[in-house]
Amino acid sequence: MSTETEKISPKGRHVSPNFITEVIDGDLQQGRYPKVVTRFPPEPNGYLHIGHAKSIALNFGLALDYRGECNLRFDDTNPETESREYVEAIKRDIQWLGFRWARECYASDYFERLFECAVQLIRDGAAYVDSLSEEEISTYRGTITEPGRPSLYRDRTVTENLDLFARMRKGEFPSGAHVLRAKIDLRSPNMKLRDPVLYRIVHASHYRTGDAWCIYPLYDFAHPLSDAIEGVSHSICTLEFENNRAIYDWLVEHLRGKCGLPASPRPYQYEFARLNLDYTVLSKRKLIKLVEDGHVKGWDDPRMPTIAGLRRRGVTPEAIREFANRIGVAKANSRVDLATFEAAIRDDLNYRAPRVLAVLRPLKVVLTNLPEGNVEELQAPYWPHDVPNEGSRAVPFSGELYIERDDFREHPPKGFYRLIPGGRVRLRHAYVIRCDDVVKDAAGNLVELRCTYDPATLGRAPAGGPVKGTIHWVSARHGVRAEMRLYDRLFRMADPEAGDGDISASLSPESLTVVEGYVEPSVLHDPPELRYQFERLGYFWRDPADASPKRLVFNRIVSLRDSWAKREGRGRV
RNA sequence: UGCGGGGUGGUCUAAGGGAAUGACGCCCGGCUUUGGACCGGGAAACUCCAGGUUCGAGUCCUGGCCCCGCAGCCA
Numbered sequence A: 001m002s003t004e005t006e007k008i009s010p011k012g013r014h015v016s017p018n019f020i021t022e023v024i025d026g027d028l029q030q031g032r033y034p035k036v037v038t039r040f041p042p043e044p045n046g047y048l049h050i051g052h053a054k055s056i057a058l059n060f061g062l063a064l065d066y067r068g069e070c071n072l073r074f075d076d077t078n079p080e081t082e083s084r085e086y087v088e089a090i091k092r093d094i095q096w097l098g099f100r101w102a103r104e105c106y107a108s109d110y111f112e113r114l115f116e117c118a119v120q121l122i123r124d125g126a127a128y129v130d131s132l133s134e135e136e137i138s139t140y141r142g143t144i145t146e147p148g149r150p151s152l153y154r155d156r157t158v159t160e161n162l163d164l165f166a167r168m169r170k171g172e173f174p175s176g177a178h179v180l181r182a183k184i185d186l187r188s189p190n191m192k193l194r195d196p197v198l199y200r201i202v203h204a205s206h207y208r209t210g211d212a213w214c215i216y217p218l219y220d221f222a223h224p225l226s227d228a229i230e231g232v233s234h235s236i237c238t239l240e241f242e243n244n245r246a247i248y249d250w251l252v253e254h255l256r257g258k259c260g261l262p263a264s265p266r267p268y269q270y271e272f273a274r275l276n277l278d279y280t281v282l283s284k285r286k287l288i289k290l291v292e293d294g295h296v297k298g299w300d301d302p303r304m305p306t307i308a309g310l311r312r313r314g315v316t317p318e319a320i321r322e323f324a325n326r327i328g329v330a331k332a333n334s335r336v337d338l339a340t341f342e343a344a345i346r347d348d349l350n351y352r353a354p355r356v357l358a359v360l361r362p363l364k365v366v367l368t369n370l371p372e373g374n375v376e377e378l379q380a381p382y383w384p385h386d387v388p389n390e391g392s393r394a395v396p397f398s399g400e401l402y403i404e405r406d407d408f409r410e411h412p413p414k415g416f417y418r419l420i421p422g423g424r425v426r427l428r429h430a431y432v433i434r435c436d437d438v439v440k441d442a443a444g445n446l447v448e449l450r451c452t453y454d455p456a457t458l459g460r461a462p463a464g465g466p467v468k469g470t471i472h473w474v475s476a477r478h479g480v481r482a483e484m485r486l487y488d489r490l491f492r493m494a495d496p497e498a499g500d501g502d503i504s505a506s507l508s509p510e511s512l513t514v515v516e517g518y519v520e521p522s523v524l525h526d527p528p529e530l531r532y533q534f535e536r537l538g539y540f541w542r543d544p545a546d547a548s549p550k551r552l553v554f555n556r557i558v559s560l561r562d563s564w565a566k567r568e569g570r571g572r573v
Numbered sequence B: 001u002g003c004g005g006g007g008u009g010g011u012c013u014a015a016g017g018g019a020a021u022g023a024c025g026c027c028c029g030g031c032u033u034u035g036g037a038c039c040g041g042g043a044a045a046c047u048c049c050a051g052g053u054u055c056g057a058g059u060c061c062u063g064g065c066c067c068c069g070c071a072g073c074c075a
Helices: A004-008 A019-029 A050-065 A084-097 A107-123 A134-140 A158-170 A219-230 A245-255 A284-292 A307-313 A317-327 A338-350 A521-525 A563-568
Strands: A037-040 A069-074 A104-106 A127-130 A179-182 A197-201 A215-217 A234-238 A268-272 A362-367 A376-381 A392-397 A400-404 A424-427 A432-440 A446-454 A473-475 A480-487 A512-519 A532-534 A538-542 A552-559
Touching: A019 A050, A019 A234, A019 A268, A037 A050, A037 A219, A037 A234, A050 A069, A050 A084, A050 A234, A050 A307, A050 A317, A069 A084, A069 A107, A069 A219, A084 A307, A084 A317, A104 A107, A107 A127, A107 A158, A107 A179, A107 A197, A107 A215, A107 A219, A107 A245, A127 A158, A158 A197, A179 A245, A197 A219, A219 A234, A219 A245, A245 A268, A307 A552, A317 A338, A338 A538, A338 A552, A392 A473, A392 A521, A480 A521
Parallel strands: A037 A069, A069 A104, A234 A268, A362 A446, A480 A552
Antiparallel strands: A127 A179, A179 A197, A197 A215, A362 A400, A376 A392, A400 A473, A424 A432, A432 A446, A480 A512, A532 A538, A538 A552
C-alpha cells in the first residue's frame, strides 16, 4: 500500500513521520486539498530562536515533502511592540536556515479585509462593541469555575454597533475606550469562548501601515482569517493555543465564503509541543531580559539560543535542521537533553571541519637536543583516516613548543597517559618526546618542561615500546596568538524556569571563559569562515564580529566528546 | 477543579489489536599518531495505576492518579 507521500518523496524526507503528517496523508487521500499550504507566522517583535527553528523546519519541511508551499507571514497586529528591524532579522534567519517561502505575507496587509469581516460579524449579530473597562471585562468574564456575566452593552443593536465600530476606526475614541467582541458564550467552560475581544483601539502608529489605523485586530481574530485568506490547509501552532482553536473554528465557519474568503477548503489548526532545551530558556520575554540586563552581550551573543547567536557561535544550518529532525514532533510536553543538540552539531562538523593544532592554555616545552633556531616543516594531513577528504599543510616544528597544560601531570592519576616526569608522549604529526626536567619558579609554579625528542620517531614507532598518548602542540616561535572564547551552557540548572522568580540567579558563571592561546600559522591563509577542529579540543571558528586579520578571535562551537574529562569527573573547561 | 491536552528505557521518539522502534546518553570491547571519529556488543520501559473486553491490549472500554494549558484590550 503506498500513500501519496511515499509516491512523492520515497526517501529523504525533511520531516520524519508524526501525527501531523498522518493528518495530511489522510487529507490528501480524501482529496480535501489541492495542495498542502502551511505558514510560519512570527510576530516581528523579537529574534528567532532554536524553538522557532523546530517550527520552521516543520512548516517548511512539510511543504517540501508534500510539494506544497509554506508562506512566511508576519503576525503584525500589535503596533506597540513590532518593528521592521525584526522583520528583516527574521527573514535573514529563515533564509540562513536554508528555507524559502512561497509568499511573504503580513497580517497588516489584510487590515481592510479583516475590518470587513468584523463588520460582517456585526451585521450577523455575532459581534458587538463593548464599552466596559478592561478591568470590568475581566471581572465579567468570570473564572475557571464560575460562568461569566453579560456586559450591559452586549445587546446593542446592529445599527448602534455598526456606528460605534465605524467611529472607533475613525479615531473618535481614545485608546481602550471600546472594544469589539465576538458574541459567543459567556458561560462557556472554555474561557476563550467567553466573548473574546476581536478589536481594540490603539492610537499608535504601525511600522507598516503608519497612522492609517487606530484599531487593531487581535491574534484570535487575525490569525484564522489570515490563514483562510491565504488558502492555508494546515495551520500548525503550539500547545498553548489548543483552547483558541474553538475561536478559530467559530470564526472560519462564520465567515468562510463571505468577505472574499474561500468557502472551501478551509484551514484547520493543529497543535504540537514546543521545544524546551536543557540549560537554556526559550521564551522571548526571558531572552529579552537577558539582553537588557546585560547578562549576555546581545541577541547574537554566542551563548544565546537565538538563531543569530547560534550562527555567530558557528553552528551550521544543517546541524540545526538535523537536530529538529532528531527530536521529532509530538504533543507531549518535553525537555530535550542538551547532548542531543551537541551530538547533531558534532556529527555535522566532524566531516566538514579540517583538523589543525592549537593550544588553549600553553605550557612551554624546550627540546634540549634540538639546536636552537632549527626549524623543520612537517607535513600534516587535515583529515583523519575516517573522513574521506584530502589535503594537508606544513606545520613548523622547532625546539620550543607549547603544549596544553592539561596534558602534563607531575603526579598523574591512574589511567593518565599523557606526559609525566620521565615519561614519553607522541606529539601529534611529529615526534615522540620524553620529559627530563620540570622547571618551576621560586613560588613552586610550573614554568616549563625540558624534554628530548627522538628523531627516529617521525611516522615510526619508537624503539623501547609504544607510547600511550598523543598530544597537540604548537611551535612557540611560529604559533599565532589568539583569543579563545570557550562557551558553555548559559544556565547552571537544566530547567532554569523551574524555580520561582529570577532566572538570573541560575546563570552559569562559566558560560564564557576567555583564554589567550596559540594556533598553528597555517590558519592565516584560510578563508575566515572556515570551521576547524582544534585537535583534541573541539570545533572552533573565527568570531565573525570580533576577529580581524590582525587579531585572531576564535569561538568554540562545541567541545569534543571527552571521555577522559568525564572519567576525571570534570566537565569541559 | 469547569474545560482543553498529555503520560512508552535516563532524554526525545516510533508502534494504531499480533514478538515494544530508532536516536541521544550510559556501560563493555575493538580500532586508532585526536581519550575524537568509526566498528562490535550490552544494560536500560512489566508502555502512570486499577479493573474490563479479547485467543491476544501501549493500542479498545470503565474508573482513578499525576503533569501541562486556559480567567491580556499579548501572541
